[in-house]
Structures are given as C-alpha cells and as structure tokens.
Amino acid sequence: MLRSLNSGVSGLKAFQTKLDVIGNNIANVNTVGFKKSRVVFEDIFSQTVKGASAPTATPQSGGTNPIQVGLGTKVASIDTVSTPGSPSTTNVGTDLYIDGDGFFQVRDASGKPYLTRAGNFMLDQNRQLVNPNGMLVLNEANNPITINATDVSFSISKDGSIVGVDANGVATTYPSKIKLVKVDNPGGLSKVGGSLYSETPNAKINATAPRTAQIISGALEMSNVDLSEEMTDMITAQRGFQANAKIITVSDSVLEELVNLKR
Numbered sequence: 001m002l003r004s005l006n007s008g009v010s011g012l013k014a015f016q017t018k019l020d021v022i023g024n025n026i027a028n029v030n031t032v033g034f035k036k037s038r039v040v041f042e043d044i045f046s047q048t049v050k051g052a053s054a055p056t057a058t059p060q061s062g063g064t065n066p067i068q069v070g071l072g073t074k075v076a077s078i079d080t081v082s083t084p085g086s087p088s089t090t091n092v093g094t095d096l097y098i099d100g101d102g103f104f105q106v107r108d109a110s111g112k113p114y115l116t117r118a119g120n121f122m123l124d125q126n127r128q129l130v131n132p133n134g135m136l137v138l139n140e141a142n143n144p145i146t147i148n149a150t151d152v153s154f155s156i157s158k159d160g161s162i163v164g165v166d167a168n169g170v171a172t173t174y175p176s177k178i179k180l181v182k183v184d185n186p187g188g189l190s191k192v193g194g195s196l197y198s199e200t201p202n203a204k205i206n207a208t209a210p211r212t213a214q215i216i217s218g219a220l221e222m223s224n225v226d227l228s229e230e231m232t233d234m235i236t237a238q239r240g241f242q243a244n245a246k247i248i249t250v251s252d253s254v255l256e257e258l259v260n261l262k263r
Contacts, residue, residue: 003047003069005251010072011244014041017075018237025225026234033118033195034223035080036230042076082186085117085224087216093155094121094129095220100213102180103197105142106135113138115181115205117221118195123147133194139176148172158214182209 018039028034046068055063087097096119098104103115114135121137124130129137129145136144140160147154151164151172160177183189188203199205 002251002254003071004247005255007070007072008244008247008251010044010074011247012241014039014073014075015237015241015244017078019234019241021078022230022234022237026227026230029223029225029227029230031118031195031223032120032220033085033116034225035082035085035117036223036225038079038081040076040079041073044071044074046070080187080189080191081224083224085222087219088222089219091218093217094123095119095218096121096156096178097216097219097221098180098213099216101186102182102211102213103186105138105179105181106131106196107138107144108133108135114192114196114198115183115189116196119215120220131194135196138179139174140179141176142179143176145174145178156215156217158216159211160215178215180211180213180215181205181207182211182213184209 018041021037021039025036028036048066048068050064050067052066053064055061087099096104098117098119103117104119105113106116107113116131118131121129121131124134127147127149129147131137139145145162147162148164148166150166152167154162154164156162156178160180162174162178163171164174165171182205183199183203184206185203186197188200189197190200190203192198
C-alpha cells in the first residue's frame with residue numbers, strides 16, 4: 001500500500017482533533033474562567049531508505065545525508081493555555097476576580113476539593129459562599145465561608161479578608177481569608193467540567209508558595225479565547241483536512257491505475 005495513503009489518514013485524524021479543540025474553544029468564548037486549549041502536532045517515525053555516511057580520507061570522499069520518508073503526523077499534546085482572561089465588571093459583591101496567579105478552592109458534597117478561576121459566587125440559604133453548582137468556597141482554614149446572620153452587609157478586600165457590618169454599623173473582620181492556592185504547572189491540571197480543575201501527578205498545589213495574587217470584588221475573569229485567532233486556526237485546520245483528503249484521493253487514483261494495468 002502507498003505510504004501517502006497512511007500519511008493522509010493520519011493527517012485527517014490529527015486535523016479532526018484540532019477542529020474538535022477549536023470548536024470547544026469557540027463554544028466557551030463567554031464561559032467565566034475558561035482557559036483555551038491548543039493542539040501541537042509531531043511527525044510519526046520516518047522510514048530510512050538509506051543511512052548517512054561519514055566523510056572518508058582514503059579514498060577522499062564527502063559524507064552523505066540519510067534518505068528518509070516520513071509516515072505522517074499525530075497529536076503530540078493538547079495544552080491548556082493559562083494566560084489570564086480579561087476582567088468584566090459586574091458590581092456584584094460576591095463576584096471575584098483573581099488578579100495574578102492562583103485559584104479559588106471549592107469543595108463538593110463528598111468533601112472532594114477542586115480548583116477554579118471562575119469567581120461567580122453567591123450566598124445560599126445558610127449564608128454560605130458557594131459556586132453555581134452549590135460547591136462550598138473555602139477559606140484559609142479549609143472551612144466553608146459563612147456570612148454571619150447579624151451582618152446586614154459585607155465586603156471582600158483585595159487580600160481576601162471579609163469584613164461584615166452589623167445593623168449598628170460596626171465592622172468586623174472575619175478571622176480567616178478566602179483561600180487562594182498556587183499551582184506551579186497550571187497547564188497540567190485536569191479539566192473536570194463546570195470550570196473546575198483537579199490536581200494530577202504533574203500539577204499539584206504548592207502549599208509553600210507566597211500569596212501574590214489579589215482578589216478584586218465586583219468583577220469576573222472572562223474566557224481567554226481570542227475569536228479572531230480561533231477563526232484563523234479553524235480555516236487553517238479546514239484547509240489541512242481538505243489537503244489530506246486530497247492526498248487520499250490521489251493515492252486511491254494511483255492504486256486504481258495499478259489495478260487497471262492488468263486489464
């Protein structure tokens with residue numbers, strides 16, 4: 001079978017994956033805290049027709065380069081691009097934007113922790129700070145954040161401190177701040193849906209890292225997807241898919257001609 005046929009098939013598979021990733025990026029262009037992905041290709045091993053040779057002194061001759069035929073491409077990686085998204089002002093006190101590196105930590109009903117950059121939080125019936133899925137936002141003591149029933153209002157400072165104000169106008173600072181954690185390799189986190197991430201063996205929380213990020217109340221981090229870039233990549237991927245399909249068509253025509261030689 002022609003090598004070009006297999007190369008074309010591998011190209012179709014690779015560009016289909018790229019189109020899948022681009023489609024997901026575009027679909028999440030307005031998703032709060034979403035981080036786009038990118039596809040990186042690499043070539044499959046090459047068949048060596050003739051190896052390289054070194055120059056010789058006796059008889060004097062030059063060296064030759066190897067003769068190799070490539071056998072297609074494959075997906076090397078699908079990377080999460082962790083560049084920050086643009087802040088969008090909402091003027092909602094429980095909407096939080098992280099200015100810098102870091103993640104909020106939330107906990108589900110089973111007690112399992114997750115990381116997120118999506119700060120669209122709210123208060124539930126028990127005055128607990130939760131995300132849209134009802135997961136509890138944690139403070140630095142790894143406890144849920146509960147706003148005192150005696151506080152008629154509260155605010156969140158840049159360092160994550162919560163200040164409550166009671167009916168008499170007396171302000172009280174809560175003992176523990178909103179928790180921010182840092183991951184040295186955020187691209188290695190696993191996406192689990194709901195704008196949440198979980199740790200992996202290649203991406204864990206650095207508990208000793210200093211807290212350098214600030215929390216901006218009344219704003220949200222929008223997706224870091226650039227529509228113009230995604231549309232350009234989509235056109236490139238579409239043309240690559242079409243070109244690889246053409247390779248398969250031409251290879252099939254060559255095989256047909258070979259079969260017809262006997263007739």
